[in-house]
Amino acid sequence: MLTERLELKSFTPEEAEELLALRLENRQFLKALEPIRSDGYLTLAGQRTEIMQSEQGRIRDQAYVYAIRLRENGRLLGRAALTGIARGPFQNANLGYFLDEAHNGKGYMTEAVCGVLELAFAKHNLHRVQAGVMPRNAPSLRVLEKAGFRREGLAERYLKINGAWEDHVLFGITLEDWEAKTAGLQSGISV
Template sequence: MLTERLELRAFLPEEAEELLELRLANREFLAPLEPVRSDSYLTLAGQRTEILQSEKGRVRDQAYVYAIRLRENGQLLGRAALTGIARGPFQNASLGYFLDRTHNGHGYMTEAARGIVELAFTKHRLHRVQAGVMPRNAASLRVLEKAGFRREGLAERYLKINGVWEDHILFGITIEDWKGKEEENDVR
């Protein structure tokens, strides 16, 4: 998918080295925001495995992982994923993402989140997308709000992040919310 400034697409196996470089460059920056990873995760083999697992998730309709790239030069800026896909009466996925620290503050993640939500509702036929953010992660809170998500509540000790059980503010958006925002934008 192309947005105004970005390309969102599945990772290719040959992009493992590039993904590893991005992960290593952002290791310290992301550590307070992510689960503790094994040493093998931040290796070329670990990133190859990550890409292969994401491909299996796509084939099984369980997860969709996207590279976030600049349209102008193809530079890899980050990753966004719809995971934990539930079908049946729920039709839901969880959104997770990260962006290279040098590209924060330019609206790229908001643009990517909007694109992923569009893919969730149009291509993947989901009804709802949810996300959780630690209360101290102000930048990510803004991304979700700007992307049209609504705050749904606080989940105490929701995820183990950097070795600590952290509270998360839960957000959600449904296809009805998204269509309403789209219609609002068309009127303007």
């Protein structure tokens, strides 16, 4: 999928080195925001495994993982993923993402999240996407709000991040919310 400045596409095994380099460059930046990973995660083999697992998730309709690249030069900026997909009456996925620290604050993540939402609703036929963000992660809170998510509550000690159980603000957006937001954008009305 192409957005104004970005390309969102599934990772290929050949991109493992590039993904590893991005992860290593951002290791300190992401440390306070992510779970503690196994020793093998930040290796070439670990990133190849991650990409192969995401491909299996896509084949099983359980997860869709996207590389976030700049359209102008193809540079890898980050990753966005729809995971834990539940079908049946729920039609729901969890959204997770990260962006290269050097590219934060330029609107890329909001643009990528909006692109992933378009894929979630138009291509993957989901009805709802949810996300959780630590209350102190103000930039990520802003991304979700700008993308049209609504705050749904606080989950105490929700996820173990960097070795500690962290509270998360829970957000959700439904197909109806997304359609209202995109209709408003097309008509020039801010929703």
